[in-house]
Every structure is written in structure tokens, then in C-alpha cells.
Amino acid sequence: MGSLVYRKQAAVFLGVSPKTIDNYVKAGALKPYKNQVNGRVYFDQADILKLMGSRLPQGREVVLYCRTRAMQHQGNGGHGQNSADKRLAAQVQRCNDYCTSAGIRIDRTIAEVGNGETLKGRKGWSELMDLILRKKVSTIVVETPDRICRWGLGEAFTDFLAWHGVKLHIIQPVLQRQEYLDELTEDLTGIVYEARRLMGT
Numbered sequence: 001m002g003s004l005v006y007r008k009q010a011a012v013f014l015g016v017s018p019k020t021i022d023n024y025v026k027a028g029a030l031k032p033y034k035n036q037v038n039g040r041v042y043f044d045q046a047d048i049l050k051l052m053g054s055r056l057p058q059g060r061e062v063v064l065y066c067r068t069r070a071m072q073h074q075g076n077g078g079h080g081q082n083s084a085d086k087r088l089a090a091q092v093q094r095c096n097d098y099c100t101s102a103g104i105r106i107d108r109t110i111a112e113v114g115n116g117e118t119l120k121g122r123k124g125w126s127e128l129m130d131l132i133l134r135k136k137v138s139t140i141v142v143e144t145p146d147r148i149c150r151w152g153l154g155e156a157f158t159d160f161l162a163w164h165g166v167k168l169h170i171i172q173p174v175l176q177r178q179e180y181l182d183e184l185t186e187d188l189t190g191i192v193y194e195a196r197r198l199m200g201t
Contacts, residue, residue, distance in 0.1 A: 049162035
């Protein structure tokens, strides 16, 4: 269970009247919880977000988002830009194969080479955010969660997507590919360098 909101807060959040909240409960769209101390009814914010998403216009695009990075700190052994392009192409192919077998129709593919520890220069990310904010996306498909968000931002980003009526479909929830583990190490190295720069060390 996520954060809890009371009935009046839920109504404000959804932009409806408290009576409409009661109707959602009767229809089974919202599950109420009762505070045994004060008797007040409250709701799981995650359920509120899902309901918010279901009330938004449908008929939007399913977007496949793929990302990899050029490795900088492991020498030239296949870790440069050319390798990144090849690994990105392979990632797109794996995801397309999965979606085909799973019956998922992909309307748009956004693929980019970019570091995971920063959004700077991430044109693909900017394109994706623009589509989300303009209510053009129904589902985002990623191979692993770190392709799109890392380090505590995942839960917040999932809530953000739900707010905009977007479902995040993760093909492989756990990092298993060595190349992704290598990228994670590279990104952590970048964060350490940036922290040292900010501290003047």
C-alpha cells in the first residue's frame, strides 16, 4: 500500500465531488479503507492515480523506449560509440521480438545513446516527455527499469506516468545482462566524479 489520502483529498485530487468518490466506491473503482480510531475513510493514492489514468482519453500510442551508453572507462575493447550503436540496435531488436511474441503493438520507437546518470543531451528522453505531457502515450515499453529511470526515481516516475494515464511495461524487471551491469558501474563512476567536482576535491 502506498500513501493514504482521505475522501476529501481524493476528491480534490481527481477534480470531482466527494459524492462522486462514493459512486466510484459503489462501482468498485476505488477500494476504501477505514481508520479504526476516528472512523474516517481513506484511499490508497496508487489507486487514485490509476483511476486518474483510466479517466484520461484513450487511443494513444504505445512507445518502445531503448537506451544504451558509450562506455568511457573500460578502454577501447568494443566499448566506444560504434559498440553503443550496435548494442542499442540489438536492444531494439530484442524488445521488438518480445513485443511481437507478446502481442504488443508498438506505434513508435525512441532509441538513443545517453548516460544513465544525467538527462543532459538526452533528446530521446525529451521527445518521450513531450509525448507524455501532450497525452499522446498510453504505454511505454522498456527492456529493464534502468533504461528509463534509476536510484529511487523509479517509483516517483511511475506515479508521474500514472498521473498522465501512462502504463510502464517492463520486460525484464531484474538486471541480468552484463552490459547493463557495466553501464551501471560507468554511471556510478560519473556520479562520483561529479560529486568530487562539486565538493572541490
